[in-house]
Amino acid sequence: MTRFCTHCGQAVPDNCSFCTNCGAPLAAGSQPQYQVNINSQPNPQPQYAGPKPNNYMVWSILATLFCCIPLGVWCIVCSSKVNKAWQMGNFYQAKSESDKAKKWIIITAIVGLVANVAAFFSSGALQQYM
Numbered sequence: 241m242t243r244f245c246t247h248c249g250q251a252v253p254d255n256c257s258f259c260t261n262c263g264a265p266l267a268a269g270s271q272p273q274y275q276v277n278i279n280s281q282p283n284p285q286p287q288y289a290g291p292k293p294n295n296y297m298v299w300s301i302l303a304t305l306f307c308c309i310p311l312g313v314w315c316i317v318c319s320s321k322v323n324k325a326w327q328m329g330n331f332y333q334a335k336s337e338s339d340k341a342k343k344w345i346i347i348t349a350i351v352g353l354v355a356n357v358a359a360f361f362s363s364g365a366l367q368q369y370m
């Protein structure tokens with residue numbers, strides 16, 4: 241069986257581990273290989289190609305009503321940007337606004353919870369039950 245150098249294409253005896261023509265090392269049982277550049281396609285910007293991201297608008301409104309109005313309004317602003325960016329074709333921006341809205345809803349919920357618990361203790365309501 242005759243092999244061919246992957247570097248220069250020269251026929252090389254099977255028992256040689258280096259090309260007799262150019263001296264390139266030969267992989268065992270290798271056939272001529274051609275380099276394929278898989279990174280040839282330019283991809284400057286990440287593109288979001290999934291379904292429309294959740295805008296969490298319901299959660300933003302609930303957060304505004306039950307937790308913290310200023311933070312909740314900011315959540316609604318983020319939520320409304322999701323649909324706006326999606327309609328304009330800015331899919332990646334819509335996804336990032338969706339993530340931002342989710343993050344702020346969680347923050348608003350935590351702030352609202354802490355505020356309610358603090359108000360509960362500071363009002364002395366607990367002492368009525370003790």
Ligand SMILES: [Zn+2]
Pocket residue numbers: 245246247248249250259260261262263264
């Ligand atoms: Zn060679």
